Amino acid sequence: MRRAETPDGLLASRRIVVCVGTGGVGKTTTAAAIALEAARRGRRALVLTIDPARRLADALGLGPLGNEPQAIARRHLEALGVPPAGSLSAMMLDMKRTFDDLVRRFADSPEARDRILHNRIYQHVSDALAGSAEYSAMEKVYELSERREFDLVVVDTPPSQHALDFLEAPARLLEFLDSRLVHLLLHPALAAGRLGFRIFQRGARQVLRVIERVSGLAFLEDVSEFLLAFEGMAEGFQERARRVRALLLGPDTGFVLTAGPAHGSAEQAEALLGWLEQAGAPLAGIVVNRMRVWPGAEGAPARLPEGDPEAAVAALAAALAAGEAPGFPAQQAARAAIAAVNEYAALVRRDARAVEPLRARARARGCFFRRVPELERDVHDLAGLDRIARHVFGEMELEAVHGR
Amino acid sequence: MAEASLPSLLERRLVIVTGKGGTGKTTVTAALGLAAARRGRRVLVAEVGRQAQLPTLFGAATTTPGPEGQPVHPGVTAMRIDPYAALAEYLGLQLGLRGLVERLLRNPAFHQLMDASPGWRELITLGKVWHLEQMQDPDGRSRFDLLVIDAPATGHGLTFLDVPRVVVSAVRAGPLRRHAALVEAMIADAEQTLLLPVALAEELPARETAELVAGARERTGIAVDRVVVNAVARPPFPPGLEDLDQRLARLPGETLLPGLPSASVLAACTAHLRQRFALNREYLAEIARGTGLPLVVLPLLPAGVEGVRALDVLGAALLEAPVGEPR
Numbered sequence: 033m034r035r036a037e038t039p040d041g042l043l044a045s046r047r048i049v050v051c052v053g054t055g056g057v058g059k060t061t062t063a064a065a066i067a068l069e070a071a072r073r074g075r076r077a078l079v080l081t082i083d084p085a086r087r088l089a090d091a092l093g094l095g096p097l098g099n100e101p102q103a104i105a106r107r108h109l110e111a112l113g114v115p116p117a118g119s120l121s122a123m124m125l126d127m128k129r130t131f132d133d134l135v136r137r138f139a140d141s142p143e144a145r146d147r148i149l150h151n152r153i154y155q156h157v158s159d160a161l162a163g164s165a166e167y168s169a170m171e172k173v174y175e176l177s178e179r180r181e182f183d184l185v186v187v188d189t190p191p192s193q194h195a196l197d198f199l200e201a202p203a204r205l206l207e208f209l210d211s212r213l214v215h216l217l218l219h220p221a222l223a224a225g226r227l228g229f230r231i232f233q234r235g236a237r238q239v240l241r242v243i244e245r246v247s248g249l250a251f252l253e254d255v256s257e258f259l260l261a262f263e264g265m266a267e268g269f270q271e272r273a274r275r276v277r278a279l280l281l282g283p284d285t286g287f288v289l290t291a292g293p294a295h296g297s298a299e300q301a302e303a304l305l306g307w308l309e310q311a312g313a314p315l316a317g318i319v320v321n322r323m324r325v326w327p328g329a330e331g332a333p334a335r336l337p338e339g340d341p342e343a344a345v346a347a348l349a350a351a352l353a354a355g356e357a358p359g360f361p362a363q364q365a366a367r368a369a370i371a372a373v374n375e376y377a378a379l380v381r382r383d384a385r386a387v388e389p390l391r392a393r394a395r396a397r398g399c400f401f402r403r404v405p406e407l408e409r410d411v412h413d414l415a416g417l418d419r420i421a422r423h424v425f426g427e428m429e430l431e432a433v434h435g436r
Numbered sequence: 437m438a439e440a441s442l443p444s445l446l447e448r449r450l451v452i453v454t455g456k457g458g459t460g461k462t463t464v465t466a467a468l469g470l471a472a473a474r475r476g477r478r479v480l481v482a483e484v485g486r487q488a489q490l491p492t493l494f495g496a497a498t499t500t501p502g503p504e505g506q507p508v509h510p511g512v513t514a515m516r517i518d519p520y521a522a523l524a525e526y527l528g529l530q531l532g533l534r535g536l537v538e539r540l541l542r543n544p545a546f547h548q549l550m551d552a553s554p555g556w557r558e559l560i561t562l563g564k565v566w567h568l569e570q571m572q573d574p575d576g577r578s579r580f581d582l583l584v585i586d587a588p589a590t591g592h593g594l595t596f597l598d599v600p601r602v603v604v605s606a607v608r609a610g611p612l613r614r615h616a617a618l619v620e621a622m623i624a625d626a627e628q629t630l631l632l633p634v635a636l637a638e639e640l641p642a643r644e645t646a647e648l649v650a651g652a653r654e655r656t657g658i659a660v661d662r663v664v665v666n667a668v669a670r671p672p673f674p675p676g677l678e679d680l681d682q683r684l685a686r687l688p689g690e691t692l693l694p695g696l697p698s699a700s701v702l703a704a705c706t707a708h709l710r711q712r713f714a715l716n717r718e719y720l721a722e723i724a725r726g727t728g729l730p731l732v733v734l735p736l737l738p739a740g741v742e743g744v745r746a747l748d749v750l751g752a753a754l755l756e757a758p759v760g761e762p763r
Contacts, residue, residue, distance in 0.1 A: 054457060054458070055456050055457065055458070055640065056456065056458060056638070056640045056641065294458065296457075296458055297458065300457070324708070326701075326705075327700075327701050327704035327705060327708075328697050328698065328701040330697070333697065336695070336696060336697070337694070337695030337696050338695040338696075339694060339695035340694070340695065341695070343694050343695065344693065344694055344695040344696050347692065347693050347694055347696075348693055348696060348702075351687050351691045351693070351699070352683055352684075352687070361676070361677075364674060364677070365677050365680060365683065368673050368674050368677055368680060369680055369684060369702055369706060370696070372672050372673060372680070372705065372706045372709055373696075373697070373701075373702055373705045373706060375672070375709065376705040376706070376708060376709055377705070406708075406712075408707070408708065408711040408712075409711070409715070410639045410715070
């Protein structure tokens with residue numbers, strides 16, 4: 033049994049936090065809030081986003097985010113209680129450039145480098161090659177963690193139904209580069225010659241024959257050229273991919289799953305949890321955003337009014353009518369108010385039910401489980417991020433959303 | 437400014453429904469299919485990938501879908517397009533060597549290659565759609581009057597539509613290029629084919645829909661003439677009482693309300709409903725502004741969408757003339 037995780041422990045013990053979740057559940061905002069809290073505790077924090085998160089940039093008071101970290105102005109941070117030792121930076125991953133950089137780093141000669149970068153196949157597939165979008169993200173995380181400019185890197189992963197692509201991508205790429213098929217593509221002359229008949233399995237040859245018949249020989253030539261150029265860098269690349277994977281699954285990394293209570297979201301989050309477990313990813317906790325919570329201490333009632341309905345309507349109508357002009361439809365207003373409150377109570381109960389399985393999973397695994405109430409406005413600035421951070425880390429987990 | 441000139445969705449041959457997961461595009465696919473069938477069209481509704489939600493939405497039992505599809509309602513055939521199955525079919529047609537194709541599909545190296553290769557799933561799926569569109573009955577009539585495709589939710593719906601163009605430009609010659617060109621022509625046929633984005637009146641979907649529409653115009657050449665906004669809430673209070681929550685907030689704290697929570701709790705609950713409703717309206721306007729397109733607004737069904745009756749409600753709303761600005 034692992035030790036019980038807390039949000040505080042996450043900040044204290046990890047160098048990398050990976051936020052996973054499906055789209056539209058406040059993942060970027062949660063990632064930024066975690067980084068902000070780390071800064072408040074005196075750490076140099078970076079939030080790395082994959083989305084062109086203009087809203088995040090606006091919220092942080094930054095211009096368009098680029099492929100290098102940008103620091104948030106100290107005066108903004110001071111207002112939120114960030115001490116001098118702490119800092120907060122943000123960057124947006126340029127996946128194509130990161131992958132190109134990787135090619136530059138590992139190509140065994142300038143000629144090989146240019147052959148790859150100018151290859152038709154590479155140009156068309158480099159942002160899709162074997163999940164390279166996801167791979168690039170993790171590659172960047174590794175690079176940043178090596179540079180040691182930051183104490184904590186919070187990664188906002190691409191929203192994806194198969195959100196673990198980024199974990200599996202390096203392995204898939206390695207498997208592919210290792211496969212017989214690639215060797216065959218690398219040495220087309222061998223395949224054509226008699227030697228090939230003995231060396232290579234019939235299966236791989238058939239694959240090539242089929243691809244050639246469907247795609248035409250020219251396509252195969254391009255692929256072959258690409259792979260040939262790639263071969264020289266395969267070793268460095270493989271070693272790198274292994275290290276990236278080890279870092280992500282190691283003790284320095286914590287995964288935070290973000291979810292929402294909306295229909296389908298909690299279910300998708302459960303599926304994601306299953307994949308995380310399978311991949312051996314160290315889950316630290318779950319943050320559920322946009323929970324509708326009951327503003328009173330007593331909890332959402334099952335049905336209003338309790339007791340005599342007419343007496344309740346009459347009392348509320350009388351209160352509402354006080355000071356109004358004689359024609360005011362107080363009865364109608366009272367009934368409408370009660371109906372609306374019942375509707376809201378039903379939403380509160382619904383949300384609680386929807387996330388219950390996630391809560392049970394978190395408890396069983398010793399992970400933290402935090403609910404962030406739906407705010408009356410979407411988060412557009414540092415003050416909004418601050419509020420989210422206080423819900424994730426603070427004592428006010430279930431503070432009523434309207435009580436401020 | 438109602439766009440009276442906008443042709444009905446029923447005048448199209450192929451409607452590709454797109455949107456992020458959770459926007460309800462499968463529901464929209466089903467509702468449009470049913471509405472068309474009720475007006476005498478023979479309809480194919482198709483979803484891509486592993487999930488088979490369409491039969492359930494029609495209240496039909498889910499069977500393992502074959503290449504023929506599954507009748508789910510009079511006039512509606514539901515189909516699940518599985519890329520590997522479609523690939524087997526395509527290779528079988530291309531090569532005519534059933535034994536070879538079967539061996540190939542069992543080959544682990546082939547699976548490795550395919551798992552690692554981008555684009556082919558999209559291409560083969562669209563190729564299958566093209567094939568279905570071409571299908572004819574023995575009397576020479578098209579098998580389907582309308583095909584409604586629930587596009588995969590991964591990434592932008594555009595990646596899905598962009599692949600044929602990329603293949604045409606990346607592959608120099610051969611059957612693959614030829615077939616991709618056919619698919620590309622089908623997508624770009626503005627008379628027959630329509631991209632139907634489905635959004636929610638929320639921040640992220642509003643922004644993504646604007647990007648999707650801009651990208652569709654720049655990159656794919658597919659026609660897009662309206663945006664469906666799903667699950668739009670109705671006003672929380674009756675007309676004339678739009679400020680009900682503020683009236684509740686003004687009640688003195690000590691107001692005695694038997695059987696009810698305190699006045700401040702009533703005010704907080706109703707304020708939340710009103711604020712989220714107002715936000716909903718703002719995003720509706722933002723979607724209209726960001727895309728420059730008229731909107732088809734579908735109501736939020738509090739009981740959820742299950743069964744043919746709910747689909748009929750949504751289908752009727754789908755076929756209404758879209759509005760330029762939300763009311």
